[in-house]
Amino acid sequence: MSPPRAHNYMDMDLLRFTTAGSVDDGKSTLIGRMLYDSKSIFQDQMEAIEKASARIGGEEEVNLALLTDGLRAEREQGITIDVAYRYFATPKRKFIIADTPGHIQYTRNMVTGASTANLAIILVDARHGLVEQTCRHSFIASLLKIPHIVFCINKMDLVDYSEERFEEIREELEAFCSKLEVNDIRFIPISALKGDNVVNKSTKMDWYQGSTLMYTLENIHISGDHNHVDCRFPVQYVVRPQTNEFHDFRGYAGRIAGGVFKKGDEVTLLPTGFTTKIASINTFNGELDEAFAPMSVTICLEEDYDLSRGDMIVRTNNQPEISQDIEMMLCWMGESPLRPNGKYAIKHTSKDARCIVKDIRYKVDINTLHRLEDDKNIQMNDIARVAVRTTTPLFFDRYSRNRITGSVILIDEATNRTVGAGMII
């Protein structure tokens, strides 16, 4: 595999994926392998980690984990603390990896990495099969509605590349995943260490007829991952040049959160409910006839009503829900527990509001998926279903329908820290 050349680089698309795995399941080795085999590790990076490997552990083999563990504390303790972003490209695609630590105390980091991902790679040790951590990683991937999940059954070399063992684990995983809402699940037997089925097809597993991991990543269909049905345009910024050339220009700048907007479309403005038409869709490079998610554009309307940041332009015949009472699955990230009846700042698309926690419906045991209806003590890394009431109505869709108009964050008003990630039900 060679890096992309100039001539074929212009029509590549972008896949964002997250990797979840626990200590010692070979996650860093797998990422190192993908970067190395796609020639994305450079000589000076290699030399730097060779030096560091020798210094820290006196290890004989180069420790590829040192490539992803960027902070001093991480290298010293040999653990991954935070989400790290890695980049590589093949002639077909550019990839962004959100590499997240797998331990339970870092659930919030996993949620963060998963929030922007099209695909999740979940590593399973072939010797151990489905363990508690696998359940947790799968649950988070399904909760965050990552469209594609790839289970990599790793360390196949340590189970003699056994088809039987692979099928056994696959059945276990399929049974577990039937409890989750995931559309696209795949299973690949690999050895990250030896390179089997990562980039190159394994010669040791003739019984496996499927694609290698890299082929899967390069070819999986992702253009359907955005919502192109429900037109949603949260107004982010109002552009008013007030120059002679553009004296009367008043444009609403934002990033399309869903659907396809066309010039001439009848649209409704929220919250006022006024109806008008799209006069033009503007960019620096000229006017467009249509624009779709996730494009950043500036929309001009035929009539100018009062419309500002936090408002939304939608299609008249397809409108979001409008309410002050919101039900959500909430991943708690704050150091102090969620306060029942507590007040928090809430951010939803470009809108800022405040909210009060009306009820904690239940807490989820993220290892067994059991609902704990009597446990209202929501600590950092817990996931719960809660009901909140906002100071002003939000215009939202269910998270399962639209990841942008269906997500919120909660902020502690005293510390300004982001303490909760909510997915609207």
Next chain:
Amino acid sequence: MQSYSLTHLKELESESIFVLREVASQFENPVMLFSGGKDSIVMFHLARKAFWPAKVPFPLLHVDTGHNFPETIEFRDKLVAETGVQLIVGSVQDSIDKGLVVEEKGYNASRNALQTATLLESLEQGKFDAAMGGGRRDEEKARAKERFFSHRDEFGQWDPKNQRPELWNIFNGRKLMGEHFRVFPISNWTEMDIWQYILHEKIEIPSIYFSHTRKVFERDGSLLAECDYIQRRDNEIVEEQVVRFRTIGDMTCTGAVLSNADTLEKIIEEVSASRVTERGARSDDKRSEAAMEDRKKQGYF
């Protein structure tokens, strides 16, 4: 049905424009750091797109070490004249003259570390509450952990172990008095993306990125440009070579590479075949394993 998909460059562009508009919306007095290098040039180009047809609603801040390549300053001044953007210059020489910092001495003396004091002073003077930088996560491993919206305390410090989680595209720019944010709109771009975008958008860049003849000498495996700011050892011999620069920093710490790439297409071919990262020629990063993390904690770019 038509397939609605974007190329990766269009998707990156859209994401960066979104971040730039968030900055203009969430902060009262933002500023864009501008070094004259390709990353800050692309970031400024994206800002022009984000607010078009209005002007970019914030000024540029250049932290001037006094050790710049003359070509960089020439380019900066031309860009300012052509676009009408406001430029603020923070001078490291002024900081030295005021006794705020002390100049390093010796053969490897560099003003790189001194920039942090000048930067923080300029931010304070201008009462800026957000400073946008052209840092990319693929550049360096400490930067791989950086957020788009990166919170700084009242001393300008970065606390990498205690960062705010950043979910979806919802950015939390709330802060207390005296604190500020560093924002990195092109976090997700790689060196290759930047070059492809420059080619695609026909963006002008300083001439020293292209192959040219220059007097250089070798030190610790790097080719440094001969100039008044570097003290040479007796055994360091100046030779004329055909070179170009992959990054633009101070003349004292930015190494050249031997190259015949005199067009963008040739540069892209060279970058895609290269086995050394662009910062491989930067001696400021080589000082220790955690050189970048340490500088960033203190408030570096």
